[in-house]
Amino acid sequence: MQPLEQLPIxxxxxxxxxxxVLPWRQDPTPYRVWVSExxxxxxxxxxxxxxxxxxxxxxxxxxxxxxxxxDALMKLWQGLGYYSRARNLQKxxxxxxxxxxxxxxNTYEGIRSLAGVGDYTAGAIASIAFGIPVxxxxxxxxxxxxxxTADPSDILAAATKKRITAALQQVIPTAQPGQFNQAMMELxxxxxxxxxxxxxxxCPAADFCQAFQQGRTGEFPVKAPKKPRRIEKRRVYLIFSxxxxxxxxxxxxxxxxxxxxxxxxxxxxxxxxxxxxLTPDAxxxxxxxxxxxxxxxxxxxxxxxxxxPDALPEGWVWADRGALERDYAVPNAFSAFSDAVAQRLGYF
DNA sequence: AACGCGGGGTC
DNA sequence: GACCCAGCGTT
Numbered sequence: 003m004q005p006l007e008q009l010p011i012x013x014x015x016x017x018x019x020x021x022x023v024l025p026w027r028q029d030p031t032p033y034r035v036w037v038s039e040x041x042x043x044x045x046x047x048x049x050x051x052x053x054x055x056x057x058x059x060x061x062x063x064x065x066x067x068x069x070x071x072x073d074a075l076m077k078l079w080q081g082l083g084y085y086s087r088a089r090n091l092q093k094x095x096x097x098x099x100x101x102x103x104x105x106x107x108n109t110y111e112g113i114r115s116l117a118g119v120g121d122y123t124a125g126a127i128a129s130i131a132f133g134i135p136v137x138x139x140x141x142x143x144x145x146x147x148x149x150x151t152a153d154p155s156d157i158l159a160a161a162t163k164k165r166i167t168a169a170l171q172q173v174i175p176t177a178q179p180g181q182f183n184q185a186m187m188e189l190x191x192x193x194x195x196x197x198x199x200x201x202x203x204x205c206p207a208a209d210f211c212q213a214f215q216q217g218r219t220g221e222f223p224v225k226a227p228k229k230p231r232r233i234e235k236r237r238v239y240l241i242f243s244x245x246x247x248x249x250x251x252x253x254x255x256x257x258x259x260x261x262x263x264x265x266x267x268x269x270x271x272x273x274x275x276x277x278x279x280l281t282p283d284a285x286x287x288x289x290x291x292x293x294x295x296x297x298x299x300x301x302x303x304x305x306x307x308x309x310x311p312d313a314l315p316e317g318w319v320w321a322d323r324g325a326l327e328r329d330y331a332v333p334n335a336f337s338a339f340s341d342a343v344a345q346r347l348g349y350f
Numbered sequence: 351a352a353c354g355c356g357g358g359g360t361c
Numbered sequence: 362g363a364c365c366c367a368g369c370g371t372t
Contacts, residue, residue, distance in 0.1 A: 042367040083356025
């Protein structure tokens, strides 16, 4: 008997005892499950909880989400990262309203057709919210299965994911596919941990886990190495007037798309000269900051200047302290400067 | 198939 | 400092 065939019964018994209480598990409607799954993409449960509560309060139905102003939407997502998820979430809400009569699609293919919903998320929603017996293969599941079967395949390879999906399709309990998929992820998140530190003594599958039985848990999963981050040195300009601090909107595509930022440039660029009639010696260095993205490191040095509020460049705004907190979604990349800005704005 | 896309917890 | 997370869309 293969390890995967032995898995469902002990896994489901274990999950019955150890499932965490999570808000989206309370009342697993398609909308609530969908919002949670989008937020949980590449994001841990702990990071999502507060965002989820605020989001459901601001947009309790798909119609509310479809009608939400873009700035309000981005403000709700501020700090969570991967901002295209929020835009796709609203795009999909409008798909549901316009193309599905406001009723959430109830087939795997219908769900899969929504913006921002890939194979994993479609499987998760279909199984959890509709009881459709399809696997939901995320990073947790890939780790659990490759350890269970001592599979040396690269889990980042599409062929591996495809093969494991097909194998799970053969063993998924048709009566409770949502419980099974959630149990797999719960096991990965709480017991079959990454970084070579699994808690095998607590695992309901230890008796037939090939990696554990062979004393090789540290060898799985196998992943191809990632390419190193590039480092960008940036100058950040904290520009104050009696109207507040200057913000500008980032481009609609690419990194931190559409969010607001303090004007900044790569070291060596010269985009600030001529603005506000400031001479180079008008800038005073105030502080430094570092922010690490998945693929880039920003090493930032902040400069400040006081200017007259007129002659603000096109697309820039003055934000006072209230507007900054209430109206503008500024990514956490700039959080190193929020104290300095707040302190300065506090004098108004 | 490779790459761009956040932010933070954990070891 | 390295890893990696309830991945998806684009090229």
